[in-house]
Amino acid sequence: MTSRDLARYRDLLGDDGVEEHAALALAGSEFGVTLRPGDGAALAAVLAQLGADGRSALVLGGGSRVESGNALRGADVLLATDRLTGMIEFEAAEGVCRVAAGTALDELRALVNAAGWEIPLDPPGARTTVGGALAAAAIGPRALCHGLPRRAVLGLEVALASGERTHCGGRVVKNVTGFDMGKLYTGSFGVLGVIESAWLRLHPLPQRRRCFEARVSDPEAALRSGLAASRRNAASVVALRLPAPNAGAPTVCVEFAGDDRSVDRDADWLCSEWRAEEAPADLVDRVRELQAEFPGEGGLRFRIAVLPSRAPALHARLRAAGAETLAYPGLNVVYAGFRLPQHEAEDAASAAFECALRAAAAGGGHAICERAPGWAKAGREMFGDVAAQAGLFAKLKQGFDPQGVLNPGLFAGGL
């Protein structure tokens, strides 16, 4: 950007809203400028200006998921939401709140917990923001009891690439007024618009939580038991870690939460089924951390949706290909991790992609690659097989962001 360009953005955002910095490598591109709008009006204005200038932006929340998505097609600036922060409205009597998109989930969690509620979003990442979690439809282990992020959203304020500020939904818990735009924006990776704030439906804090951990010898039995555990009334987390063959025994982590009696009843059931041991309360944090780092630096992580009845075969197939897996059985989610050798890494990546996609198809679901080194993204679709919907996806992108201002190339189909 020229100094004249920068001056224009400073006029819109103030000196605090424009930062020049040393080249920062993110999502396969380098950025020397970060724009930081301080409110929704400034966000909309900067989007309009970017469009007028023919420029594009990588939208950045906490940066927890910057490795996700396809290779970025050369954005010009970073557009950070870190000045759009704070609770805007909190109806503690009703369990709903409106929060600015750049607010960290940890900060929001502390606020609502104090009033007896919890946020139905728990993806990994210490810096994860509300907007980032919704844009990526990111889940954590407690999605088993919370549901997917789409269910948490009551309403959104969204700044479109055109610079128009829009809202959809509202603060009430039941609403069919017009099209459900909140569903469309949630999980859209910010390619249709930038979330400015969200109305969220909160959940009552459980009276009690109890955690258990067990080592099991047979992966198939572990999957069956894990599914049974996840269907218990008080199940809030069920995670299975199946290391690569000959790399250790499968581990099962369970959290029950809710009413005292219900938790105790399900805990008794679990202990009679397995030789599970009560675990410290930070067990779920450890599972979340494992999910975030899985399978380790430089590896490939796939998120695969699979029908429960086909999960054992899917795991067997992935493990036979050298993958380790982390599963959330009640959510029909399996993370497959492939470590890539230093030599012939490209061939190994190709084999991993082929294995994950075929295993997902056989499992009645879908695979997306959530984490990959930049070089492994070249020429590959991170969102799996989206050919059947590609036409509709392209029409939507064209309708909302015809100039490609937002996250160019990042989304499914290279949109």
Next chain:
Amino acid sequence: MSALLPALHSIVGVDACLSSPEELFVYECDGLTLHSGRPLAVVLPRSRDEVQQVVRACREHGVPFVPRGAGTGLSGGALADGGVVIECSRLNRIIEVNAEDRYAIVEPGVVNADLSKATASAGLFYAPDPSSQQVCTIGGNVAENSGGPHTLKYGTTSDHVLALELVLPSGDVVELGSTAGWAAGFDLVGAVVGSEGTLGIVTRATVKLEALPERVETLLAIFPDVVAACHSVGEIIESGLVPAALEIIDQRTIAAVEASVYRAGLPTDAGAVLLVELDGPAVILPDQVARIREIAARAGASRVDIAQDDDERQRMWRARKGAFGAMGRLAPDLYVHDAVVPGSALPEVLAAVCAIGDRYGLTLSNVFHAGDGNLHPNISFDRRDADELARVIAAGGEILQVCVDAGGVITGEHGIGSEKRDFMGLLFSDADLDAMRRLHDAFNPDGLCNPGKVLPTTRFCVESNPKARGYDRVPLDG
């Protein structure tokens, strides 16, 4: 039309294509009898391929087409004035029930309640339960994102649809979503559910099934007035309890029910009753029942009954589910309104709604999903009385305004349809509506699929132009 009809005959057969005035008469409206319009023809396809061919034939002749389930919609969403109705009642197969993976694949004409009957032996049920569930269809539920009393705990249709097969307005077929629960890319299942048949025609739906609860407890709390009942609902929600259902029936509705075949033994001197349903493991329900009793008593309930067996439970629900039918005794016509307000605003809004009814001299009663803040002010009237009809319409507009002013919205489960499209401006700016139009146009660029629904056709003030709302067609010959 003269050329289209033979084309439709060749696709679905003469017996599955209705075109005489007497056949078309019953398709002139859906559950919203205030809006009507005669379709050119009604086809009853038996397969996805026939739906696809009908859509292509309509496109070729430039004739609009409108999907229709059982016609129980309450916002005019199935109105097909001058178009072809694609009636899905013959697409009524339950294709698969998978108890292990807890899903079912159904065609759109499957009746809602029939799905739960078909899965009960496997210990499963389909959770969305609109009041019309004995006749309404899954396809219609998908179009309207239908709710029902148990939405409070289980969510609306959108929370239960995993995948859809959709005939696009272009005639192409696309599969959206995934049986396993999520798919990559935009959430097009989420966008299509609740789009009121404007984004295409669902020909197959994969839906989630829930485990039948171990135990159910149903309570009926008797209150001196509806405002006290609302206060108890607010306290229940604030306490962190999540009942399966929280329904309020007001005094006027009680009187209508007790004078009808749906009689349930409700006390006719009660100001309102609150129906509470709790479900879950047997071990936790006694404590929850005690807490509900305590809250209700504190809010002024004179009595709290608990159903002792399934017969008694069914009797309590008969009062709720039969309420709309019972109101047929009050007047020839019933306008079932639908709006949602924040729970904290329920008492004040309900008082304001009743005051509006009184001010216009109307018979207004309330039976509603209190836990969700989803109001159903019901106005009983006679549309042959032009003056009364005008008051019904004016009162309806004021009710919506009161709800919006309280932070609410203009529909919680009935949809916008033709009924409220020109009230959308109460909630949404031009930019908001343009964003919705971008979604609409990605699927349905020329608007041939179910035209005139959801999005407003005008941007000017509805008060100055009542005809913009379609009421010019309202008065029918007595």
